[in-house]
Every structure is written in C-alpha cells, then in structure tokens.
Amino acid sequence: MDQKIFINKAEASGIIAFDLLRYKPSIEIVELDIKDHLFMGMIVKEKEFKESIAAVDFSVYNEKAVGIICSTDAVIPPWAYMMLMEKLSPYVVYADLNNAETILLELWKRRLIYADLKSYKNEKVVVRASADHDPSLYLLAAGLLKPLVKSLMYGEIGLPKVIFKA
Incomplete structure (x- = not known):
C-alpha cells in the first residue's frame, strides 16, 4: 500500500x-496624575504641593513603571517633577512624563534594542x-x-x- x-x-x-x-515588557505600568496635587486642580503652589506629595504613600509604586501625567491644562514648573521623582525614585523601576501606553511602547523598544x-x-x-x-x-x-x-x-x-x- x-x-x-x-x-x-x-x-x-x-x-x-x-x-x-x-x-514585550511584563512590568506593571501605572499613571500618576499630578493634578491631584495642585491647588484647585490647576495651580502649583509650592507649600501646598509639598504637603500634598508628602502625604502620599509612594510605596504603592514599588517595582512599577510610572507615567506622570497632568489631566488638566496646568503649567507645571520643572522643580515639581523633580520633587515627584525624589519621592518615587526609591520605589519605581522607571518613570517618565508620558501616559502608560507610551511608556509601554518605550520600554518595549528598549528591550528590542538591547536584545x-x-x-x-x-x-x-x-x-x-x-x-x-x-x-x-x-x-x-x-x-x-x-x-x-x-x-x-x-x-x-x-x-x-x-x-x-x-
């Protein structure tokens, strides 16, 4: 046969x-909206801003990538971002001024480049x-x-x- x-x-x-x-990165990516730390959700007042971020438990960002965004049309001075990073740096793996989707793409590209x-x-x-x-x-x-x-x-x-x- x-x-x-x-x-x-x-x-x-x-x-x-x-x-x-x-x-594709498997890290959890979250967003931190800076508007939650602004006076009336719109204005950076140094004293209020410092008090607001001092009250945050930044350990919730442990081993995560964080996208720092502002969902309002506020003008944020560069020192405010620096203060946020000072609080985040002991915990986060990565942080940037982008939304979660953009950060995922950035990290994905990095993994490809270094593969x-x-x-x-x-x-x-x-x-x-x-x-x-x-x-x-x-x-x-x-x-x-x-x-x-x-x-x-x-x-x-x-x-x-x-x-x-x-």
Missing part, C-alpha cells in the same frame, strides 16, 4: 519566526504580524534585523511578505 508523505513546507523552508511579543539577536545572523527571518502592535516596533525590528539576516519577511512562516533578500 502506498503511503503518502506530507511535507511541512513551512518547516522545510528554514524560516525562523521573530515574535515581537517575546520582547541579543545574534541567533538570527544569516537566517531567513519572518517578523510575525499582529494588528495589535504599534508600527514603530516593526520599523525598529527591521532596522535591527536587516544587518544580520539573509532575508527579512513580514507575516507568517507559511505566507510571508518578502521585505529584503541578500
């Missing part, structure tokens, strides 16, 4: 998948597609992988879109 042998063409292609999710990508050298690589990923991640991945890989593709191993071939 004849046996039919099925060949997995995707596996036989030698294409390696590069999954951006592998580099050891040597295993992709001279390989055929497909960067996995996901509509949920910010396009700037694909831009960065292409820039990091192009000098290393034999060919760079986008999509899935079974049906990739060729971006570059050496």
Whole structure:
C-alpha cells in the first residue's frame, strides 16, 4: 500500500519566526496624575504641593513603571517633577512624563534594542504580524534585523511578505 508523505513546507523552508511579543515588557505600568496635587486642580503652589506629595504613600509604586501625567491644562514648573521623582525614585523601576501606553511602547523598544539577536545572523527571518502592535516596533525590528539576516519577511512562516533578500 502506498503511503503518502506530507511535507511541512513551512518547516522545510528554514524560516525562523521573530515574535515581537517575546520582547514585550511584563512590568506593571501605572499613571500618576499630578493634578491631584495642585491647588484647585490647576495651580502649583509650592507649600501646598509639598504637603500634598508628602502625604502620599509612594510605596504603592514599588517595582512599577510610572507615567506622570497632568489631566488638566496646568503649567507645571520643572522643580515639581523633580520633587515627584525624589519621592518615587526609591520605589519605581522607571518613570517618565508620558501616559502608560507610551511608556509601554518605550520600554518595549528598549528591550528590542538591547536584545541579543545574534541567533538570527544569516537566517531567513519572518517578523510575525499582529494588528495589535504599534508600527514603530516593526520599523525598529527591521532596522535591527536587516544587518544580520539573509532575508527579512513580514507575516507568517507559511505566507510571508518578502521585505529584503541578500
């Protein structure tokens, strides 16, 4: 009896998948709204500001990334941010003047930039597609992988879109 042998063409292609999710940070990211520490939610008064942040238990930010935002249209002097950071620094892993979504993207990019990508050298690589990923991640991945890989593709191993071939 004849046996039919099925060949997995995707596996036989030698294409390696590069999954951006592998580099997504798992750290909890929270926002701290500076308006909660402003006089009438709008004005920075030094004495009131100092008293307000002195009353905060900043340990709730332990081992987290913090996005400092101001949900009102207030003018915040730079020293106010410095005072906040002085209180946050013993606890936080990362803090910036951005919302949580922007901080996630920034940390994700950092993980990509500092990733050891040597295993992709001279390989055929497909960067996995996901509509949920910010396009700037694909831009960065292409820039990091192009000098290393034999060919760079986008999509899935079974049906990739060729971006570059050496």
